[in-house]
Amino acid sequence: MLSFSTILDRAPRVPQSRMVHSGITVWAVWSGQLDPAFGQMFQDYGGFLVAEDNFQSVWGFFGDEALNALARMQIWGRVNKLSMSLVVMPASILIGPKLELTVGATVDATRQKVAPAEEIQIWIHPNLKAMITATPGLSTIPAPAPSGLMKVAWELLDPAPGLSYDSGLGWYFITKPLGDPLDKNTSEGWRTIYGKLQKLLERMGIKYVAHEGFILYPLEGLRQFRTWCREILVMIASLRDNNEEEHKYWPSVMAAVPKKGFSFAKDLPRKINLNWDKLTPDFPHMSYRSAFLLGRDFKINDARYASRGNSVDDWCNVRLAAEGDAAETGTVPIDYPAQLVSGDRPICFYCGLTNHDPANCPSKGLGEWNPGLWGRLAQLDIADINEQFKALDAALAGDTGNLAAALLSASDTKALLFKAAFEVNYASQLRMMEAVWRSKGKDLPGGLSQLSPREGEFLWQALDNLRAGNVEETEKFVSQALTRYTRGYHPRAVQGFLAMESGDWAKSAYYWQEAVRLSYTPLQRACFLFLQARAMEVQGDFQKAIGLYKLAGKETPRWVEPEYRQGVCMVKMGFTDQGMSLFTGLMASDAAIFNKVLLDPELERGRIHVLAALWKPWNEAELAAAEALEGLEAMSGTLAIHFPPEDAYLKETTARIQALAKLGTIKNYVAYKDVVTEVRALREAIAAKLDSEIKNIQARRQAQFEELKSIQREAAWFPFPKLLKDFNRDFNFCAAKLNWMRTTTLNIPENFRKSQEALPLVDERIKTLRSRLVSLRIVRDSTFFTMLLGRNFMWMEIAGLAMALLLVPLFVYGLNQFGQGAMADMVERQKWQLQKGLVIVLSIMAMGLAAIKTAITFDSKKRKLFKLADEGKLPAPKKKKDTSKKPAKPAKAGKDTGKKAVPAATGKATLPPGKAAPAAAKPGAKKK
Template identity: 55%
Template sequence: MSTLYITHLLDKLPHVATSRMVHSGIGVWVAWEGQLDAAFDGMLLDYGGFRMADALGQALWFFCGDEGLRALARIHVWGRVNPMPIFIEVFPASLLVGQKFDRTLSISVELSRQHTIPPENLDILIHPALKPQLAGNPGLSSTPVKPASGLARVAFERFEADPGLSYESGLSWLGVLRPLGDPLSRGTAEGWRNIAAELHDIIDRLGLKFQRHEGFLLFEAGGLRVFRTWCRDTVARVMRLKEEGEAGHYWPSVMAVVPSKGRTFGKDLPRRLGLDWDRLTPDFPHMSYRSAFLLGEEFRIHEARALSRGSNIDDWCNVSLVDAGEESQATGSLAVPLPSRLSVTDAKLCFYCGLSNHEPRHCPSKALAGPRPEVWERFGGLSVGGLEELSGKLDAALAADPVGEMTRRVAGREDMDTLLAAIFEIDLPCQLRMLEVVWRSRGKDLPAGQEQLGPREGDYVWDALAALKERNDENYENLMVQALTKYPRAYQPKSLQGFAAMEAGDWVKAVYYWQESGRLCYTALQRAYFLWLQARSLEVQGESHKAIGLYREVLRESPKWAEPVYRQGVCLVKMGFTDQGLQLFGQLLAADPSMFNRVMIDPELERGRLHILSALWRIWRQAQEEAAARVASLGELSESLRERFLADEPYLVESEARVQALAGLGKVGNFVAFKRLEAGVAEIEAAVRKKIEAEVKVMQQAQARQYEDLKSVQREAAWFPFPSLLREFNNDFNFSATKLHWMRTNSLDVPANFHKCREYLPEVDERIRTLRTRLITLRIVRDSTFFCMLLGRNFMWMEVAGLGLSLVLVPLFVYLFQRSGQGWMAQMMDQQKWQLQKGLVIILSIAAVALAAIKTALTFDSKKRKLFQLAEEGKLPVKKPKPRKKPRAKPKAAAKPKA
């Protein structure tokens, strides 16, 4: 046989750094050889045992009370009939429960160093500190034994049980079920009847003893197995009915289960439990932590802060199914616990902020000035996953002086200060800073009137308001007397008197003053506000149904104000109708994403918190998945931008910065951040599409310009008289023409083509600039050549005309001189006619050159334009190619005659 060490079990226990509750009970160390009978564990479980850890051949159990001794007695009697090699040691132990209900055991050091070898038969040893508990259980006893090797140096005794007794488990529970609403009301009668029938069906199927009384359904569940089955079936049935919606028989109901030990099953059981049934969370069974731990890992435990502090194993909690199986679809829940020191059990809510750890007179909201929408902006940057840690830090910070610490932190900038500030921002319309806004507002309705503020007007009332905030009663009274004397028909003093009466606890006076203020005011904004205060007073006093009616009147005065809708949802949750409240919250959430965070942390929604966090989890999960898809699309967008734009373009740098900022929102883990990401991605995608379309148009215009530039360059370069000298010019021109042809024939919607086009455009522009630079030289040569050709042509015509004129003028002058009697002159010219002819030719040639130059200079531009125009119109004469001579056909050989 192998030696078994208890340390192997203790090492498997979870580490609990901070325990929320400690309970002393009975620890059981079980060691065996071979295969353990399955009925052994079943007996320990049926008697309320917790299996804390197990390993090969051993296990560690814990019992909260004497039920463990009765379970061992049952095993002892069973072992007499069925011999088995099992060693059992019973000793004092403490159960430590962590903040997340993780459980571990604490035992003495000497007990934690034990080891043993399983015996051949059942052997049960009991610690001497537990002997007094044996006396309270008939039939149980112990006898001294010789100390065994490996065990602690403690005087263990052998456990004995009288086989003549039954040792049945004493675990039994009494349950109370109560559907919400009045069964006599026409609007709730059918739903009340349907859910009562569904709950009764489970009780009847399990064969439980039950009775009805004054709207309560009472039953008794004997045994842990029956109790666990009822909890599982009831929660699963309710979840299934909720999912069926209007097609099912769902109706909210509250449930409470208590151990039957020390209690009798009777009609007055609901009264004897001492519970405020209007504060219980609907649809989840309420019970002690001790009972909830017995249900096992199949159930999830939740705090019930409205009923207890949750620091003792017998405090109240409620449970839900981890997996509802076939009855319901598995869901999650946001882990957003609020600091426990913000609320006090059975305390009244503060009118200003909804917390219950202080009176309205000392509310920290009095230290705030004006609305602070930036708080929700900051809170939208906090991760939901880190709110649990922030809540714990804030709870620890509020330990010494909750009110003073809240007053100091409500205006802070740390993350946990932001959490606290957001809680106080929820009930802004109920606070004195909203009264200041109403006094100064020049608007006609809410919420627009909050932004249309004028200067402070009136005497005494502002000082009286400051005195009320500072709790300076004497100064407040003096200032109020003067304000009422000077302004007897003004609503401002009356409204302030209402707040003073509320702080004094006189609700009748407070409502009267606010009604008077409503009659004296003159805008819809002011009337809506004073109706709001009256509705809030009813809500705080627990008359949520009447408050809903007044909130609807507020909404008629200011239809665009979201606050009355939100308060109606809060009142429905307080009444237990969480699903109806969630419908109103959903309407607000569609218009304002920050409403998600508001609902998530509102302490006044404690009654429906489990339902709300579960519903918000589904919304948050959907938004998270959408955000993940948006982040992926951002990656694709970023890749598309890099594929399209050049690395050094300012737009690409700016867009990349925006993409990185949006991608950071996807990592925040906050619903508001997810919605900002969704809106930001849609905005940047639209902007990118618009930018690409604009850039495509710009590039197409640039291509058209480049085409015209190349066309003009080609047109002018075509007249260059020496084309063989244009090798580099032609290379640049062909490069530009090729790139431009590619850009004009390929679609720019393709990212790669878009990117290449942005690379080619500046290159083509550079080549065109180079071509234009070279074209200056070509134009000079071309124009010079054309000028010389025109000059030569003009000179030739003039020269021919001059030669012809010189041949005619000399004989003409000779003839004229002879006729005029100037014979000597005629004779002289006739003798010197060739010399005269030469001189005249020279003179005429010089004149022809001069005239040709003048004419060419005067007509050069017009001739050039006309020539280019004819070339563009294709009217220039084209030299016809000479027809090729066909080769002469060879003569065919003569055919030979046939033989």
């Protein structure tokens, strides 16, 4: 025997039922191989398989179609032997939140056990006898039930063999093209798809009737109904996806109603109590009961995206399951709160909701325009939005008026989403009117940020009373304002709102037209044209609304609201693709439009299409953000190589990268776009910083080279190069580093970092070299001064000796010539003593004069000598076998002008080629 509880354990679990329906459960138990026709027969009669195990299964039926199916099964089993027992019981069909189907059973029912009979037996629960009796040809016969069944009066089904027991399932299918049937665009757009629809109907042998824009045709049986729904959805999908025939596509709304209770007549569309203007285009609408019968090849959607059905007789729409599976990854995952768009009142002019009148709109209590709200919304993850939407939906289930005021004054995330729903339609609210009155600008939206204080008597009192809902006071102040400001647009604006709230649309349009005529800036004219368009939109005249929105957009081309509202009108008309093309263009310039479309309560009709269309930019933005974030970690690692840990720019950039990585974890379209933009900007900033740093490194290297070159030029004249061991070590270190920086590629992070680290080391060594160069310069200048002094002294000494040798004989000769013989003889006798004294005196004078001359000409001589060395005009030194063992000889006077000491920088490292100072001549070298 097989247990009923065993098969029920395999049934789907529904912890919380969304719908409960009284139906019929069939528990089948068999032995041997089951004929596939068994399951197909149940499916043709509207049965659905709940669970299946070895040799048993459980089926569910929504109504009495099960009895015809069982009668057919009984007759078929008499011809084809079936070792089977079927237990038929009333049961509750449970439908879960995700529209999963299962059956509920009592505790006694779950304890049942039964064995398959040798020939088919169908046991009928006594509670179903009334339904059996009401079905022609069906009856039951008493019989002893198997011991495992419940202790009730079970009876065996006994159908009359002469009847066919056909399924009573059948539907009337209705198709209606969108738009005015008398409009030329509608007729042209519908012509192609109507032709394809005719061919499909003829191919399937279905007769149809066309009347007042509706096409009606009956569908016989579940198989034809299932086939038709599949064929029509495939045809529409091919037209939508075929770019070459894109102009041939035209949207339409479709609905299917069961034949039971209706007749095939031309007035059928009016009898089914369905608002055709609010149906989602291109999806067949039907009851949940009919949708469940289509089987797993179709996916069920709620008729309105945010409002869920609670009964199997409520409306829904279907699409192909393959398309639906793609939509699971191809639809923005948002759960819009049903309470926000629920309500049976006309659409509110101010906010677009349907749960209050315009006079009681919560938007009247809002303050100024709050564009920063969309920035806060961009920081919310889609999962957080859905969670807060659920909380908002639960909160709005009570007194909507009081709760709305509380939510608008709160500051939590739930309140933020609620405020966003009102911020969508800010341009048609009274706070916008206040901003227009105070604006000093001439264009939108820039003029909204240029506000002056309130000015004007009676005007503000009228507006404040209108916001407070005091109609009588408002009218009184408007009358006074009309007397005071006969040519002002302000009173007409208030009169337009008063007429709108009273439902007099003709007067509101007249007053706002007068306000346009009396306005004197494009900002004001655009605002009142926008209000006229909004009035037409609320009344359902979308064509006129779109035309007025276009006029408002021409007045202020930078204002996106008119174009956005055109897209909303397109979606309301059912032309979702055209509306999405406008939204996509706006999103390209302002990513926040995406969230605005996502939260707009007035897009309910096309929300399924809208969310599917938004998925493509959402997915592209998500992939682009992921790609940008992939290189973010590598960017951080590269910067860590470029700069030391304590670097301020590295710390700042690392913090910025971490903030971007955190932003990248937020699943939000605007956040995705911000990540891509910020990463691109960061990359550009880093590239600019590195280029700047490389240029700075090259400039510092060049400056250091010039300084090192200057040091080399001066140190090269030091006369004792072997004493410069430490000096040469530091010099060679600097030269090696500068040569490496000149020849390496600084774009490589490691080389960049090494160059940055080397620069301060070179600066420090150059500073050391400069300090040492002071003492070297003293020795160098002292040596050069001594050499110049010696040379000058020698020349003067030689000249003095020559004078001394010549002056004494000349003096003696002169005395003799002038008759001073005695004096001449005396000088002749003492000439050596006289010459000796004269030599001493002349030597002293020569030394003094040489010192004076050397001091006067020292600087010019030194500069001239350095210049000749820089120009390379000094003679090359002669090569000697062992110059290191021989001391440098002092320069000889008169023959070594321009000679200098051996260069100090004689180590291994040299300055870059073509940049080093020329080698100096050694002492003792002669000019050629």
